[in-house]
Amino acid sequence: MRYFFLIYAIIAVLVVGIFGFRGQQFAKPPLRIFPDMDEQDVLRAQKPDAFFANGQGGRLPVPQTQPRGFNEDGLRELGGIPEYEFSGDTGYYYTGQIGDYFGNGMPEELALTADHATALIRRGQAVFTINCALCHGPSGDGQGITSTYGVPVAANPNAKLNSISPTIYPDGRIFNTITQGKGLMSAYGPNIPVRDRWAVIAYIHTLQAAKASQPKTR
Ligand code: HEC
Incomplete structure (x- = not known):
C-alpha cells in the first residue's frame, strides 16, 4: 500500500508537470536545451513586425514592380493587357516562318497601327535593354558589357544587330534566333513572350535606322 501511494504521487507530479502548464505564458524566455529553430527571426504573414520602421511586417513591392505579363504601354495604348504566351500555334506570328521560309515584316496578329507602333517599339526597347543589350550592346553593335569579359559576340557579323540586312x-x-538561340547564344523563347519578341524586332529596326543615318566613318 505504501508503494501505491508513492507511485500515485509520482504519477500525479508527472501528469501535472507535463500537462499542467501547457499553454501558460511566461515572461522569461524559455530554457532551450536543443535550439531546434523553434524561434526564428522570420516575418509572419499579416503580423506587425518591429524590424521595419513603419512596424509593418508584410512588405509592399518595390515601386515600379511589374507583375508578370503586365505591360503598362500595352494596357494604355493597346487597349488591354496583351495576351501573354510563349509558344503555341504554328504560323508566322508564332514561328517567324511562312512554310519552310523565314518571313519578313510585322505579323498581322500585332494589329499594328501608327499609334500602336510607338508603344510596341518602346516595349521592344525595354525588353531589348533587359535581355539583349548586355551582350549585343545598347546600340546593337555587338559591344555589350559581356564583350569586356570575353564573350565573342561581335565575332559573328550577324550579331551586330544594328547592321544586319533584312535580305539575308x-x-x-x-524571331527564330530569339526563340531557339544560335551557336553560343542560348534560347530566349522561354523568357520572352511571343509579342515581346516581335517588339524587340521592331526596336532592332530603329537601331538599324539610327545606324544607317549616322555619317560614315572609316
Ligand atoms: C548572353 C549573351 C547574349 C544575349 C543576352 C543575347 N545574345 Fe544574341 N548572340 C550572342 C552571341 C554570342 C551570338 C553569336 C552566336 C554564334 O555565332 O555562335 C549571338 C547572335 C545573335 C544573332 C545572329 C545569329 C546568327 O544567325 O548568326 C542574333 C540575330 C541575335 N543574337 C539576337 C539577339 C537578341 C534579339 C537578343 C535578345 C532577345 C539576344 N541576341 C541576346 C549572345 C547573346
Whole structure:
C-alpha cells in the first residue's frame, strides 16, 4: 500500500508537470536545451513586425514592380493587357516562318497601327535593354558589357544587330534566333513572350535606322 501511494504521487507530479502548464505564458524566455529553430527571426504573414520602421511586417513591392505579363504601354495604348504566351500555334506570328521560309515584316496578329507602333517599339526597347543589350550592346553593335569579359559576340557579323540586312536576315529569322538561340547564344523563347519578341524586332529596326543615318566613318 505504501508503494501505491508513492507511485500515485509520482504519477500525479508527472501528469501535472507535463500537462499542467501547457499553454501558460511566461515572461522569461524559455530554457532551450536543443535550439531546434523553434524561434526564428522570420516575418509572419499579416503580423506587425518591429524590424521595419513603419512596424509593418508584410512588405509592399518595390515601386515600379511589374507583375508578370503586365505591360503598362500595352494596357494604355493597346487597349488591354496583351495576351501573354510563349509558344503555341504554328504560323508566322508564332514561328517567324511562312512554310519552310523565314518571313519578313510585322505579323498581322500585332494589329499594328501608327499609334500602336510607338508603344510596341518602346516595349521592344525595354525588353531589348533587359535581355539583349548586355551582350549585343545598347546600340546593337555587338559591344555589350559581356564583350569586356570575353564573350565573342561581335565575332559573328550577324550579331551586330544594328547592321544586319533584312535580305539575308529577315524578321522571321531574328524571331527564330530569339526563340531557339544560335551557336553560343542560348534560347530566349522561354523568357520572352511571343509579342515581346516581335517588339524587340521592331526596336532592332530603329537601331538599324539610327545606324544607317549616322555619317560614315572609316
Ligand atoms: C548572353 C549573351 C547574349 C544575349 C543576352 C543575347 N545574345 Fe544574341 N548572340 C550572342 C552571341 C554570342 C551570338 C553569336 C552566336 C554564334 O555565332 O555562335 C549571338 C547572335 C545573335 C544573332 C545572329 C545569329 C546568327 O544567325 O548568326 C542574333 C540575330 C541575335 N543574337 C539576337 C539577339 C537578341 C534579339 C537578343 C535578345 C532577345 C539576344 N541576341 C541576346 C549572345 C547573346
